[in-house]
Amino acid sequence: MTHAVEFQGVVRRFGSVFAVDHVDLAIEEGTFFAMLGPSGSGKTTCLRLISGFEKPDAGTVRIFGQDMGAVPPNLRHVNTVFQDYALFPHMNVRDNVAYGLMVRGVPRAARNTQAEDMLALVKLDGFADRKPGQLSGGQRQRVALARALVGQPRVLLLDEPLGALDLKLREAMQDELKALQKRLGITFVFVTHDQGEALSMADRLAVFSNGKIAQIGTPADIYDRPRTRFVADFVGSSNVLPPEMTQALGGPARWSSLRPEALHLAPAADTPLKGRVTGLRYLGAGTRLTITLPAASQVGTDLPGVEIAALVPTDQPLPEHGSEVGLKFAPSALHLMEGA
């Protein structure tokens, strides 16, 4: 079947640095796809390869099966919501939204109608005559969205679109974006460095590291079954356990991960896994404990001072700072990872 976006062996080098290092990727039509990674991991370059602002040094980028190798950005039926919105400062909101229609020769009356319909869709009716400088960050974000959607792109690219908004607005916009995508059915490709955002919005996501895709899958795949230490570290707040520790906990000599919420407090006498509480952090839905395991505990590890995190739900009693606690977990919660 044809994919909305397909990368085959795509390479993009800047000097001697591989920004994108032989990436293969397929994004299905109609999905909300997130590219997640720290800055410099290659996710934004991948987005720019789709929009056409970067050209691959090797490999091919296809959109709905068509090779984009010779298609400049202005002829691609793909639009972008830019990181800082990149609204045209000298045009009012209506002209900003209608810009893509204007350069394609749509008559003024028709393009103004379409632009105002689009503004209504993003709940900005009545703002058409304002200049971008007179809008709040959230409003600018909506204008950028309307401007990118008015041309009915086959794929919508979003480059950290929520990065500049404050927390509350960001959460509201996450829900709206998700609903909008469902309603329009357009493929959204979304770049972010915020793992919470990626996990909560995306149907599928790719985690980038050093120009490569470390893992690709559904949010649940990535969260519960990270394939490498990098993914486990970057996505969420998992305990990453070295092979010796995994072995001591009854697994093979491999790196593994253990979610803090999979660990339950137990009386110290009942379990071999125990340590001293060295930190408590209240998180709202629960309290995150930092427990330092003794240098040579009964578990058999001889790694000095390994720290492990456990999440205690609000309805359970909290141990004292410095007290000794035991920890239990279901064997299936111990997730084994690849590599050393």
Place this chain on the structure above:
Amino acid sequence: MSFATEPQGGAQPVSHPARGPGDRLTGLFWRNPRLLTALLIAPPLIWLGVVYLGSLAALLLQSFYSIDEFSGVVVREFTLRTYGELFRPANLDIIVRTTTMAASVTLASAVLAFPIAYFAARYARGRWKAAFYLGIMLPLWSSYLVKVYAWKLILAKEGIITWAADSIGATPLLNAALALPVVGGNSLSTSYIGTFLVFVYVWLPYMILPMQAALERVPVSMLEASADLGATPRQTLRRVILPMAMPGVIAGSIFTFSLTLGDYIIPQIVGSSRLFIGQAVYQLQGTAGNIPLAAAFAVVPIVVMLVYLSLAKRQGAFDAL
């Protein structure tokens, strides 16, 4: 419109066809970004390369020609004789006089510029900042000739300075200054003191601006840190502010030095009859018709500036430009 409510099928194309030369050229430039850069840079490059570098080359070429002393015709043959003439005592005098003047003007400008630059950078805010900016920018840009003319009026024997000295009883002081050997003269407008004053006045803004730019980069917290560590204001000035201002001083001095070296209007209008490099170039190419020697003289400021720039570069002066 239907789009807002119905999911998209595969109805829309993935790419648009090119619609004319504009799209086709955009595609061409997208595939070869260097082609666009080359097309953009070509006209100014050709202009500056041909007109300016070509002229500089012509200047160098002329300086290696010589003039036939009897016929006054330029002999278009390579020779170092014209450069040799620069070392005749009268010509060497001109070079030393001009360089000394340029150095003194630079020094005086730096001293005068500091309080203005420091005040503008550190204390001026809001409206005052704008006032200072304009107050420095306007004299910098306003007519050079008008400024020089203004000083001819000020320094004239019957002018405002004589009048002011007379009004406050400082005439003996003025006369004493004019009686000084070498720098003195018949009146201020025919003495080196006068020339020096006009040079300092005209080039001062060129010193203030880079100095201010350098001082803007001194964070107030750094001065507070210095005071906090027990430095007196004088020590802070000497150990923190002045060293931080140095790159700006050097950048500004490049302007004051170079501009003084090459000027010939100011010493012609205000000053004694002894020549500066610029006047020598002007007279030699004009009335004397000795273009080769004029060209050789014009090469002198270039050489002096190149030496000065290489020294300044080692001090990191170009970061402040």
Place this chain on the structure above:
Amino acid sequence: MRSDRAPRSLTLAAIGGLLFLHLPIVLIFVYAFTTEERTYQFPPPGLTLKWFAVAWHRADIWPPLYLSLRVATVSTAMALVLGTLAAAAMSRARFFGRDQMSLLILLPIALPGIITGMSLRSAFSVMDIPFSTFTIVLGHATFCIVIVYNNAVARFRRLSGPIVEASLDLGANGFQTFWHVILPNLGSALLAGGMLAFALSFDEVIVTTFTAGQQSTLPIWMLNELVRPRQRPVTNVVAIVVFAATFVPILIAYYLTRTGHETAGGGK
């Protein structure tokens, strides 16, 4: 607002310095009204308005004024085209010879005017080019390029990123992007650069004396009057005109670029 205040001596020195920069120019205005026409007597023995009428009727002033206006207009137009092209190219990605190019743009204004003037004079002599309006323009356009360039390049750099990409992304080609996005945002910087270039050209005398031959621009006319004065107050009237012709464009340029991060004139 900071709470600390400048020491009084520093404030006085700074204000004194600014006065030093401005008071001499005021004198030009005063002397335009004096009744004394042979010396620069101060204070003026009497005041009169007649020199403005005299200047108006002096036939030798008008041709230099026209020549100056013509030269400044043509030079500014050429500098606008060449300086904008240079700024557009230089704000794009790094390319081979970029640093050399920026030095080349800067050189005509970094080296003393006498070198630019003498170089052009040498070139005209080597190639046997007769003096004309064109030879004056050749010099003026060359040193005006950097003025336009300096004003445009900072703006270009700010423009070349996101909003140009946004325009292409929305389907505009390069020419549509230039017309609808770049030009409207570049306009004020170009106008400011053009104003400054005009002011610089209108007032220029050092390079011009080498490239004008027997022709006389207004500054050259003034220079001749300074060396061999006839009616001194008339020179002051002309000086006021020259001053206004440079002052007004500078003020306009300042207000055009005031709100941006770059302010006109830093590069002279």
